[in-house]
Amino acid sequence: MNTDQFTSDFLPKEIVLKLYRDVPIWDYQQQIDLVNSYAETVKETMDPDVFDIKLHHQIGFCYWQADAHPQAIVHYKKVIEKLKPHHYPFLYFNVISLLIRCNRLIAEFSESFYWCGIAFKYLEATTSSFDKLNILTEYVDVLADANESFNKEYEPIIKYVIADLGFPETLTDPLETVNAMRTTNHIWNRKLSDVELSQVHLxxxxxxxxxxxxxxxxxxxxxxxxxxxxxxxxxKHK
Incomplete structure (x- = not known):
């Protein structure tokens, strides 16, 4: 598998603009038809496995944003059938987190917990503590909806993320701690985005x-x- 192709965009900007500007998110079939039509034009230029992974990921997203969660699950599973953690950790854990969430939103909690287990099993494959935090937040959301308790086996992951990213939180109640970290991260990620966007005008x-x-x-x-x-x-050194 040519993993270098994972870092390039699957869809060009003009197709992305058409998808999200001209086609309403609820009209997922029109979006998918557009994606499939473009995909046929680049299929021969791509590694076949990478092509399938990117295509199913994009189709899954079309279903996901339209709240068609069972259909999204079908395509995200097809991604994971071919994509392994070491191929491209960012995409792998993004798709796993969406499998956890989609199943939770349709109350398929046993499936959500299954994908949580897969995520935690391979979590060392990613060097990004933001990936780890994302999986933790999806996990605690399933726990809350399913009224289950936090598995103490995963508490060291919380401690690692706190230390690695330098969060102000300390581990007390695991659910409360992860939710506090999620909130803190959301606030300051948004503030940083605002600062970076302001550069366009300054x-x-x-x-x-x-x-x-x-x-x-x-x-x-x-x-x-x-x-x-x-x-x-x-x-300062420009």
Missing amino acids: EDTDQIIRAFENFKQHCPIEWYRNYAENAINIR
Whole structure:
């Protein structure tokens, strides 16, 4: 399998714009027809396994955003049949998290827990603690809906993510801790996105630096503070 092809976009920008600007999300069949039509034009240029993985992932997403969860599950399973954790960890754990969530939303909790088990089994395949946090948040959502208790076997993962990303939270009740981390991460990820988007409108480098410095001063997550510091240094040495 040519795993290098995973890092390139499957759909060109003009198709993406047409999908999300011109076709309503509830009209998933029109979206899928558009995806399939374009896919046929690039099929011969791609590794066949990578092509199938990317195609089913995109079709699954069309179903997912239209809340057609059983249909999305069918395609996400087809992705996992060919995609292994070491092939492309980011995509693998993204699809696993969606399998967990789709099954939870249709109250198929045993299936959700099955995919949680698969995710935790292979979690060391990803170096990203954000992937790990994402799986933890999907897991606690299933626990809440199914009224089940947190498996203490997974508590070291929480501690690792806290230490690796530099969260201000400490492990107390696992569900409360993961939910607090989710909230903190969501807030500061959004704030960082706002700072980066502001660069489009701010031509003054000093203003951009001040925006990152203000972010860094208030952000409680070390990973984001380090990111901001790096952004500041890049702009100071341009």
